[in-house]
Amino acid sequence: MKNIKLILSIVIFWCYSFFAQDGSKNQNIELPDFVITGIQSVSVPIMSKKKSEFIPILSDNFLIPNYNTEEFSLLDNSSPIKKEMELNKNDIKYNGLLQLGAGLQTLPIGDLFLGFNKSNFIFNSHVYGSDERKYIPFAGYNTSGAKAKFNYYVNHNSKVLPGLSFGVEGDFVRDLYYFYGTATPSKSRENEYYGGKFFISNQLNKKLKYGFDIKYNNLNMKIDGISENIFSGNSFIEYKFGSFGLSGITNYQVQKITDNLVGYSRADYFEGKAYLHIASSKIFELKLGAQYSQLDTNNIFSPIAVLSIFVEKGVALFVSYEGNSELVTMQNLLNENKYFEKGISHIFTKRNSELKFDIKYDFSDIFEVNAGFHSAKVDNYQFFEDLNNDNKFNVVLANDVKDVGGFLNVIINAKKYGELFANIQLQNITDINDLKIPYRPALNANISYGYMLKFGLYSKLKLNYSKYSYTNLANTQTTSNYINFGLFFKYRIFNSLALTCDLQNLLNRKDFYWKGYQEKPLDAIVGIEYRW
Numbered sequence: 001m002k003n004i005k006l007i008l009s010i011v012i013f014w015c016y017s018f019f020a021q022d023g024s025k026n027q028n029i030e031l032p033d034f035v036i037t038g039i040q041s042v043s044v045p046i047m048s049k050k051k052s053e054f055i056p057i058l059s060d061n062f063l064i065p066n067y068n069t070e071e072f073s074l075l076d077n078s079s080p081i082k083k084e085m086e087l088n089k090n091d092i093k094y095n096g097l098l099q100l101g102a103g104l105q106t107l108p109i110g111d112l113f114l115g116f117n118k119s120n121f122i123f124n125s126h127v128y129g130s131d132e133r134k135y136i137p138f139a140g141y142n143t144s145g146a147k148a149k150f151n152y153y154v155n156h157n158s159k160v161l162p163g164l165s166f167g168v169e170g171d172f173v174r175d176l177y178y179f180y181g182t183a184t185p186s187k188s189r190e191n192e193y194y195g196g197k198f199f200i201s202n203q204l205n206k207k208l209k210y211g212f213d214i215k216y217n218n219l220n221m222k223i224d225g226i227s228e229n230i231f232s233g234n235s236f237i238e239y240k241f242g243s244f245g246l247s248g249i250t251n252y253q254v255q256k257i258t259d260n261l262v263g264y265s266r267a268d269y270f271e272g273k274a275y276l277h278i279a280s281s282k283i284f285e286l287k288l289g290a291q292y293s294q295l296d297t298n299n300i301f302s303p304i305a306v307l308s309i310f311v312e313k314g315v316a317l318f319v320s321y322e323g324n325s326e327l328v329t330m331q332n333l334l335n336e337n338k339y340f341e342k343g344i345s346h347i348f349t350k351r352n353s354e355l356k357f358d359i360k361y362d363f364s365d366i367f368e369v370n371a372g373f374h375s376a377k378v379d380n381y382q383f384f385e386d387l388n389n390d391n392k393f394n395v396v397l398a399n400d401v402k403d404v405g406g407f408l409n410v411i412i413n414a415k416k417y418g419e420l421f422a423n424i425q426l427q428n429i430t431d432i433n434d435l436k437i438p439y440r441p442a443l444n445a446n447i448s449y450g451y452m453l454k455f456g457l458y459s460k461l462k463l464n465y466s467k468y469s470y471t472n473l474a475n476t477q478t479t480s481n482y483i484n485f486g487l488f489f490k491y492r493i494f495n496s497l498a499l500t501c502d503l504q505n506l507l508n509r510k511d512f513y514w515k516g517y518q519e520k521p522l523d524a525i526v527g528i529e530y531r532w
Contacts, residue, residue, distance in 0.1 A: 094496075094531040094532060095114065095115060095116055095532060096112070096113060096114045096115070096531065096532050097111070097112070097113040097529065097530070097531045098110075098111070098112050098113075098529070098530045098531075099111040099112075099500075099527060099528070099529050100527055100528055101500065101502070101525045101526060101527025101528075102525065102526060102527070103502075103523045103524050103525030103526065104522065104523050104524050104525075105132060105133055105135050105520045105521065105522075105523040106130060106131070106132050106133070106523055106525050107131060107133060108129075108130070108131065109129070109130040109131075109525065109527070110128065110129055110130070111126065111127070111128045112126070112127045112128070113125070113126050120152055120153045120154065120155065121150070121151070121152055122149075122150070122151040122152075122153070123148070123149070123150050123151075124148070124149045125146070125147065125148040125149070126146065126147050126148075127145075127146045128144065128145055128146075129143065129144035129145075130142075130143060130144075132520060135520050135521055136180065136518060137180065137185060138178040138179075138180035138185040138186060139178070139180045139517075139518070139520070140177065140178070141175065141176075141177045142175065142176045142177070143173070143174065143175040143176075144173075144174055144175075145171065145172055145173035145174065146171065146172050147169070147170070147171035147172075148169065148170060148171075149167065149168075149169035150167050150168055150169070151165060151166075151167035152165070152166055152167055153165050156204050161202070162204070162205070163202045163203070163204030163205055164200070164201075164202045165199075165200070165201050165202065165203075166198075166199060166200040166201075167198075167199060168196070168197065168198050168199075169196070169197050169199075170194070170195065170196040170197070171193075171194065171195055172192075172193070172194040173191075173192070173193045173194075174190070174191065174192045174193070175190070175191055175338075176188065176189075176190045176191075177189060177338065179339060179391075179392070180517065181339070181391040181514070181515070181516030181517040181518075182390060182391045182392060182516065183390060183391075188223060189221065189223055189224065189338065189339075190221075190222045190223050191219065191220065191221050191222070191334065192219075192220040192222065193217070193218065193219050193220070193331070194217075194218055195215065195216060195217035195218065196215070196216050197213055197214065197215040197216075198213060198214050199211065199212070199213035199214075200212060200213070206240070207239060207240050207241070208237075208238070208239050208240075209236075209237070209238040209239075210235075210236065210237040210238070211235065211236055211237075212233065212234060212235035212236075213233070213234050213235075214232075214233050215230075215231070215232045215233070215234075216229070216230070216231055216232075217229070217230045217232075217331065218230075219330055219331045219334070221330070221334075221342075224342055225259065225260030225261065226257065226258070226259050226260070226330065226342060227257070227258045228255065228256070228257050228329065228330045228331065228345075229255070229256045229257075230253060230254070230255050230256075230329060230331070231253070231254045231256075232251070232252065232253040232254070233250075233251075233252050234249075234250065234251050234252075235249070235250050236248065236249045236250075238277075240277065240279075243278060243279050243280060244276070244277060244278060244279075245275075245276070245277030245279070246274075246275070246276060246277070247274070247275045247277065247287075248272070248273065248274045248275070249271075249272065249273040250270075250271070250272045250273075251269075251270070251271040251272075252268075252269070252270050252271075253267075253268075253269040253270075253327055254266070254267070254268055254269075255267040255268075255269070255327070255329055255345070255346055257330065257345045257346075259342075259345075265345055267295060267296060267327070267345070267346045268295070268296060269293070269294070269295045269327040269348070270293060270294050271291070271292070271293035271294075271324075271325060272291070272292050272293070273289060273290070273291045273292075273304065274289050274290060275287045275288065275289035275304065276288050276289060282310050283309070283310050284307065284308060284309045284310065285306075285307075285308045286305075286306070286307050286308075287304065287305070287306040287307075288303075288304065288305055289303070289304040290302065290303055290304060291303075291304055291322060291323060291324055293324070293325040295325075295327060295346075295348035298348045300323055300324075300325050300350045300352070301323075302322055302323025302324070302352070302353070303321075303322070303323075304320075304321070304322040304323075305320065305321045305322070306318070306319075306320040306321075306322070307319045307320070314361055314362050314363055315359070315360070315361050316359070316360045316361075317357075317358070317359050317360075318356070318357070318358040318359070318360070318372075319356070319357050320354075320355070320356045321353070321354070321355050321356075322354060323350070323351060323352050323353055323354060324351050324354070325348060325349060325350050325351065326348075326349045326351075327346060327347075327348065327349075328346060328347035328348075328349055328382055329346055330342075330345060330346075333382075333395060336384075337384050337393055337514065339391075339392070339393050339514060339517065340384060340393045340394075340395055341392050341393060341394050341395070343394070343395060344395045344397075347380055347382050347395075347397065348380055349378065349379070349380045349381065349382060350378065350379040350380055351376050351377075351378050351403075352376070352377045352378065352379065353376065353377055354374065354375070354376035354377075355374065355375050355376070356372065356373070356374045357372060357373045357374075358370065358371070358372035358373075359371050359372070365413060366412070366413055366414060366415075367411070367412050367413075368409075368410070368411045368412075369408075369409070369410050369411075370407070370408075370409040371406070371407065371408045371409070372406060372407050373405070373406040374403070374404070374405055374406070375402075375403070375404045376402075376403045376404075377400065377401070377402060377403075378401040378402075378403055379399045379400065379401075380397050380398075380399065381397065381398045381399070381401035381403075381429075381437070382395060382396070382397055383395075383396055383398070383437050383438055383439065383440070384396065384438065384439060384514075385438050385471075385472055385473055386471065386472070386515055386516075391515055391516035391517070393514065396473070398431045398432070398437070399432070400431070400432040401429060401430070401431055401432075401437065402428075402429070402430050403427070403429050404427070404428045404429075405425065405426055405427035405428065405429075406425075406426050407423070407424065407425045407426070408422070408423075408424045409422070409423050409424075410422045410423075417451075418449060418450055418451035418452070419449070419450045419451075420448075420449050421446075421447065421448045421449075422445070422446070422447045422448075423445070423446045423447075424443070424444070424445045425443070425444045425445075426442065426443055427440060427441075427442060427444075428442060431473065435473055435474070435475050436469075436470050436475055437470075437473070438469065438470050438471050438472055438473060439469050439470075439471065439513075439514070440469055441466040441467045441468065441469040441482075442467050442469075443465070443466065443467040444465070444466050444467075445463070445464070445465040445466075446463075446464055446465075447462075447463045447465075448460055448461060448462045448463070449461045450488075456491060456492055457489060457490070457491045458489065458490040458491070458492075459487065459488070459489050459490075460487065460488040460489075461485075461486075461487060462484075462485070462486040462487070462488065463483075463484070463485050463486075464482070464483075464484040465481070465482065465483055465484075466481065466482035466513070467481055468480055468481050471515045477515075479512050479513070479515065480511070480512065482511045482512075482513060482519075483507065483509055483511065484504065484505050484507075484509070484511065484519075485505070485506050485507050486502070486503050486504045486505065486506055487501075487502075487503040487506065488500070488501070488502050488503070489501045489502075490529075495531075496530060496531045496532060497528070497529070497530050497531075498528070498529040498530075499526075499527075499528060499529075500525075500526070500527045500528070500529055501524065501525070501526050501527075502523075502524070502525040502527075503522075503523070503524050503525075504520075504522070504523040504524075504525070505519070505520065505521060505522050505523060506522065508521050508522040509521075
């Protein structure tokens with residue numbers, strides 16, 4: 001297997017060195033315009049709080065990530081599950097946005113976005129903070145953070161490295177919360193995270209695309225006495241000649257952990273993929289290849305086959321078979337369940353023989369439907385369970401896990417009739433004894449409808465729903481169904497100034513995603529939004 005790893009690395013490096021001399025010199029692809037949108041994302045999270053996603057101020061995804069069908073080829077299905085769109089996008093460009101709010105359970109909350117787009121330079125930054133009050137003893141959540149990104153683009157008509165993009169970015173996040181669902185609710189956890197990345201890529205050349213990045217991330221669980229450092233490097237290359245092409249992807253990570261109780265540990269992870277592409281104009285594309293990954297002495301090798309078919313105008317099918325792996329780190333565990341019990345530093349998850357089938361239909365920017373099905377067998381599948389019945393969540397691993405599921409994603413942007421977003425996901429994840437994995441609801445639904453009234457008031461109805469899930473592997477205990485109904489209003493006084501009101505959990509339900517940890521009750525957040 002070490003030979004396979006070496007061969008994949010050599011092939012990808014050789015492709016990069018050989019084909020880099022043959023890039024296309026005449027490009028007709030213009031860089032996209034960068035505009036600010038005007039509708040705030042109001043999805044109500046049902047999971048525990050995670051590190052804030054960075055949304056560039058000068059991109060189309062400024063406030064709500066939205067999918068523009070013109071930005072992607074119909075045969076591209078890298079992100080089949082789309083997010084909410086926005087209504088009546090405002091094309092006026094701004095350099096900054098300030099959002100401030102206060103609510104019944106949240107006081108204060110604020111976001112500051114700053115950025116500029118000058119010639120070939122783009123700069124984005126985001127500073128934020130919020131404090132969720134203790135609606136029951138020791139509940140609540142306090143977080144703050146900042147992120148900045150600088151990007152430089154070489155003009156696609158340049159004689160030297162046309163279309164090249166490179167830059168740096170960095171971020172910092174901190175949070176503080178308590179284990180309020182346990183017998184010792186005053187126990188707290190304070191985390192700090194910071195990271196940096198340098199990246200280079202060129203994806204405007206029709207024949208040759210390439211890129212790589214180098215990242216460093218540090219997680220400091222201050223009270224737990226754990227420090228996790230991750231160094232990683234990623235690269236990709238794709239070269240097309242006529243109806244054929246070659247491509248490769250590599251990912252290398254080094255995890256170093258210092259634990260005051262356990263001591264020092266290290267893990268080295270490598271993943272490489274190589275493909276042969278066969279395409280017929282925009283009718284179909286077939287990718288054949290292989291994947292190899294390894295964590296220390298553990299490894300997985302799998303063939304890969306991906307078929308994309310253009311059926312007719314606006315309709316495409318995707319079928320794929322592959323195996324892959326993932327290095328699950330302490331940061332990953334913390335993002336999924338901030339109340340997890342420490343004990344496992346990393347996990348090498350293997351998704352063996354995964355089969356996927358997706359279909360995509362889109363009609364301009366008005367209507368889009370995505371649906372899909374997947375089936376996989378997973379080893380070292382990680383989940384959480386309260387093994388000692390004390391509302392502390394141990395990390396548990398299982399082999400021969402069956403992961404079967406599907407999704408339906410609908411986006412309708414009917415202009416004067418409003419916007420509808422619906423995302424429904426079904427899953428059935430069972431162990432070798434056909435017992436359902438804890439905290440994996442069979443049904444998750446996120447539905448919203450927004451409408452702009454004639455006098456300038458934007459309103460949105462929101463519903464987050466999760467069917468009950470089991471809390472133990474014996475399947476004898478369950479959580480109740482999760483239902484969070486909300487409303488969002490936004491009234492623009494001037495082009496640069498707006499008032500907002502976000503009503504969350506209007507039914508004032510006592511919902512639990514994690515056993516013993518009640519989600520916040522009715523919250524009404526009133527705020528202002530100022531742009532310049």
